[in-house]
Amino acid sequence: MRFGIAILPEYRWADAAPRWRRAEDLGFDHAWTYDHLTWSGLQDAPWYGTTPTLTAAALVTSTIRLGTFVTSPNFRHPLTLTRDILALDDVSNGRFVCGIGAGGGIDTTILGGDDLGPGQKVDRLAEFTELLDKLLTTDRVDFEGEYFETRNGRTLPGCVQRPRVPFVMAANGPRSLRLAVRYGAGWVTTGGKVDDLDTWYAAVADLSHRMDDVLAGRPFDRYLSLDSKQYSLTSVAAFEDAVGRAAELGFTDVIAHWPRAEGVYAGTEDTLEQVAAEVIPRYRS
Template sequence: MRVGLTLLTDQPWAEAAPRWRATEELGFDHAWTYDHLTWGGLPDSPWAGATPVLGAAAAITSRIGLGTLVSAPNFRHPYQLFRDAQALEDVSGGRFLLGVGTGGDLDSRLLGTDEMGVRDRVDRFQEFVGVLRALRDGDHVTTEGRWFSTADARTLPGLGRTPYLVAANGPRSLRFAARHGDGWVTTGPYAAASFAAWAAGLAESVETFETALADAGRNPATVPRYVLTDDTPQPSRPGRFALSSVGFFEEVAGRVGELGFTDLVTHWPRAEAPYAGDVAVLEAVAADVLPRLQG
């Protein structure tokens, strides 16, 4: 199993850069950040854009994958995102991973966009992914959709094939990810009452995803599966954080490994919520647990 860390962009780069560098030095496989205008978990904090931060991270690392968890259509046209992905693939030497998802509605509301229901947001996301795939697979791309269109969009230089990792939790989205994703990303059931309940819900999602892969005629061994293990704390519950202790991390990793996940993603511990924790736990996991998981 590969293991990665998500680093939030609420810090100045001078403070954040050592963490990105340390993620690689400690032996983790990939590093991620959220892609928002403002993140709902820290609505009153500074926030930096994902793509320039990832470009800077590419310049100070050489091995780890770098990606977004996730980019959404709430404030991006797919052609703009595709161009950003091309640049990040280039500057990272082919290490960029593009996680994409439906996303929440905070970014849309900040731009004064009319709110839409969940069904329309999922429809829009699926159209978004369709345009991204068309851009990656061709040149002079013309598409006409309900939300997004392109007219003779050029895609030169056409660098490589950045993986599109499709986020999905519900049955409809799981079937879509199985058909169209280069990998699957999931958080498992949101707001689960306990770790056991979360793991049980995650197992149901795995079953649905595997059935959808079979229906699509895809080999499960060729589709990586990423699980975000942490639940953002809410006033009514403390949340779940894999790095709260070495023992709990091992328990989480063991369970998701049993479910067939190829990749686990947690967060760099912060001094305060969300994801409050001790960097010493992170370092102990890196020294004692990572070698066993990666071996």
């Protein structure tokens, strides 16, 4: 089992930098931040840009992998995103992971326009991912789709990681699961929108079984966001229970959120440090 931590981009860098350094010192394998213009859970809170945050995080760390949790087509174009990815991959010396999903929430319409239906969002995601894959592996890309276009898209010098940075694809439906397997190095899920924790784990189990069917025996990294229904770092026992359930369902990686002082993901850094000292080493051994 590998362990990840998501650090929301809400802190001034003087306060954020110690968190990113501490995530590495505590032994987490990967650290993530949200890629939103704003987030429905914290609309009135400070919020900073994803790319500058991850660039700064790369400069204060040296081993931990860094990723977007997750990038979507809501306000990103594959060509401009390619430039950001190339820079992040270079500055981090090949430690960047691009989480990608269909998109939702406030970002869907914040720049204007109508919200797309579920099927249209998957159509757009497929086109977005196809073009992003081309741009990260090929120079001079001409592409004309329903949602995106490039004309002689120049993408030199290419990624540090070859053939390109890994994609970790968010997926819950049949089409997006197949898309994840086609383009992804891994799959991430937050589970379904349900009323209670046991029902949530049942939904996650069903998704995992469906991914089994798509993979047909192929090895594939599977990431579970632990905090969709209940914050996993409310206690050491809660975290260990969540990790145990994830392992039983075949997940290779789990992601929790850095504890906040209040509100969503409220908890203490003492619990985080205890988990890092006691639980993570046990699952590694």
